[in-house]
Amino acid sequence: MILLLSLGVVTTxxxxxxxxxxxxxxxxxxxxxxxxxxxxxxxxxxxxxxSLSDMQWQQLNLNTEHLKCLSDLQLRQLQNIDKKVxxxxxxxxxxxxxxxxxxxxxxxxxxxxxxxxxxxxxxxSYHHLVTTSTSDAKQAEAxxxxxxxxxxxxxxxxxxxxxxxxxxxQDLRIMxxxxxxxx
Numbered sequence: 601m602i603l604l605l606s607l608g609v610v611t612t613x614x615x616x617x618x619x620x621x622x623x624x625x626x627x628x629x630x631x632x633x634x635x636x637x638x639x640x641x642x643x644x645x646x647x648x649x650x651s652l653s654d655m656q657w658q659q660l661n662l663n664t665e666h667l668k669c670l671s672d673l674q675l676r677q678l679q680n681i682d683k684k685v686x687x688x689x690x691x692x693x694x695x696x697x698x699x700x701x702x703x704x705x706x707x708x709x710x711x712x713x714x715x716x717x718x719x720x721x722x723x724x725s726y727h728h729l730v731t732t733s734t735s736d737a738k739q740a741e742a743x744x745x746x747x748x749x750x751x752x753x754x755x756x757x758x759x760x761x762x763x764x765x766x767x768x769x770q771d772l773r774i775m776x777x778x779x780x781x782x783x
Contacts, residue, residue, distance in 0.1 A: 660678070660682045674746070688764070691764050
């Protein structure tokens, strides 16, 4: 009888312990904390003034004031663009460290001008329009135009990064063929 009772207690404790661990693992997997009533994604930027001043831009030189009227999605997209520019800039610097002077293509020149001159100008225009215009139609059109520009810039960056990866892969293939032919 005592054996059955102790077996029942051990089974109950084990089931309770495993159930609790499973429940905690489920919460951890979906990114929520038990006992917290509201969930905020820590990686999602907020368009509040405090978080905008905390945003760090590694390559883009953007006026924080002009970013206030952007949506969280647009801010995230700008941060992704900045990260991609950092990758591309690091690639360019690695070429310079190898004493390789890369030829600047028209596509690279245009992208550089868009990122460092036209994008800040467009953000300033967008900020001015959104803060002063009373026309919802004009604000919606400005939002759409800005989104198209951001998409275009990101697409151009993706294309350049893809070309960079393809070039590296091609260089490795050539070196392997050279080594195979001389072995």
